[in-house]
Amino acid sequence: xxxxxxxxxxxxxxxxxxxxxxxxxxxxxxxxxxxxxxxxxxxxxxxxxxxxxxxxxxxxxxxxxxxxxxxxxxxxxxxxx
Numbered sequence: 370x371x372x373x374x375x376x377x378x379x380x381x382x383x384x385x386x387x388x389x390x391x392x393x394x395x396x397x398x399x400x401x402x403x404x405x406x407x408x409x410x411x412x413x414x415x416x417x418x419x420x421x422x423x424x425x426x427x428x429x430x431x432x433x434x435x436x437x438x439x440x441x442x443x444x445x446x447x448x449x450x
Contacts, residue, residue: 380418382410383425394431401428 384407387399396403402410406421413421 380415380422383422391432394428396428396431398432401425401432 383400383402385399387397389398390396390404391398397407400407402421402425406413410418
């Protein structure tokens with residue numbers, strides 16, 4: 370049996386196994402891909418995967434840090450509902 374199937378030149382998934390979708394951006398907070406990109410990853414061409422990978426660093430700034438929690442309570446801000 371040949372091991373050639375394991376030597377493909379495909380771009381690896383950027384998944385880091387932290388799969389949580391941000392409620393506003395609809396991006397995964399772990400890998401920064403959209404749900405459509407995650408679902409279609411195995412069917413994408415090498416160029417499509419490269420394009421997505423090139424966009425990921427720019428997407429990091431789209432994920433706003435959580436507001437609230439202990440720091441907000443101490444500052445007297447009302448909790449966000």
